Amino acid sequence: MSLDLDSTDRQILRLLSHDATIAAGAIGREVGLSQPAAWRRIQRLEAAGVLAGRRVDLDLEAVGLGVTVFLGVKLATKGRVSLEDFERAVTAIPEIQTVEHVLGLYDYRLRVVARDLADFERVLRRRIMALPGVGDVEANVLLSEERRPGPIG
């Protein structure tokens, strides 16, 4: 079941996906609503789960995590047990930010952060290649990343 949005809701989503810290009053002024009316709309979007929390975007280089790598991983052995073992072990590695189960050339997509390439090599050799059931691994080093507003225009 999905929520129907009008153009004011979309405008609010656009504003908040750019800066989640804007107060309801300022949003109201931007979209032509009173503060309470804007606040009610934001509450409704939160209650419906459309607004699903916040994300802090950091300059990873500035915090000492200069390397981000996306890994495609294929499992060597499959079956319910091996998927569970792999997922449990991979989730516990702190350098791994996201784990997605996918269909296609690979079984999993991992996003890994590291201080530098030497640190990434350590994580890859000691942690990732040691995961239960791991087969083919393909690494692509992230050069640039851009998040788009999505279909709320």
Add this chain to the structure above:
Amino acid sequence: MLDDTDRRLLRHLLDDPTLGPADLAGRVGMTRASAARRLARLQDTGVIQGIRARIDWRQLGYSVEVSLRVSLDKTNPRAFESFIAAAREVPEITEIQTFLGRVDVRLHIIARDMGHYQDLYRTRVLTLPHIADIEALMHVATIKAGGRLPL
């Protein structure tokens, strides 16, 4: 450039991005004014690039998520620029990443259902310029997201 206090402040903020300067001050053990000053400095220097709302597209009826791995025709010197500029025009593309490796560019695309995805793929993706090869990974499930950064 960052000291231990900055890192502690960032760790708390990453754990709960709804915290304001007053809440953070309490957790890190400093005055509200100095927490606000540090946060402002982290934002001004671009360490914190933004605190943004996350939209759950599934709740808006987008149930299909696909990761498209694209290799570009590098014989054209403007391949990256024109491909990325054209990809920005497709609203359903929510992330664009460039890589060093076998994959040149990755697009994250969302669609309402498989029919919608097929339509987008044919009319908006395959028509993007300078594609040499393209592979799709269909998202099945998110096992881990928003892992805590090892700060």
